[in-house]
Amino acid sequence: MKKKRKRTHRVEVAMNDKEYEQFLTYVHGCGLSQQAYLLLLIKNRIPQPLPSDDFQEVIKQLRKIGNNLNQLTVIAHKTGSIDIMKYKEDMKTLNNSIVEIREQVYLQKEVS
Known part of the structure; x- marks a missing residue:
């Protein structure tokens, strides 16, 4: 205790x-x-x-993308193949999210 x-x-x-x-x-x-x-x-x-609401939304989207990639990995292991189009789509979304996060983190905010 x-x-x-x-x-x-x-x-x-x-x-x-x-x-x-x-x-x-x-x-x-x-x-x-x-x-x-x-x-x-x-x-x-x-x-x-x-953290801002925007930051929380970005994290939520990244979790969804990660979940999609994990599901694709499980399917690939079970079947020995992968849905290349779905994989590329998720990777593109992930990369766009990373760019958005970088912009938000490194964005210079004006001091009031």
Whole structure:
């Protein structure tokens, strides 16, 4: 059974309105509680923003493509042959998805 952490110390931090708004923006952008966000910083970890909906959709599509390729592999092993057209179609879709991911990851976002 896991031991529960005992956190007996409380810390109060004073911020002006601008600092507090910025802090809340960072916290909400990561999907963390204020406590979890600060504890990550204390542990020298940089809290990461939540992935975008586009990113989640790309991952979903990659999983589907991977599943299709696995199914083709199973059929190829059982029958000794492969549906070349289906394989090429899935490979093209996979390569296009990889390009899309790269564009999203390396896209320079303007600092506001």
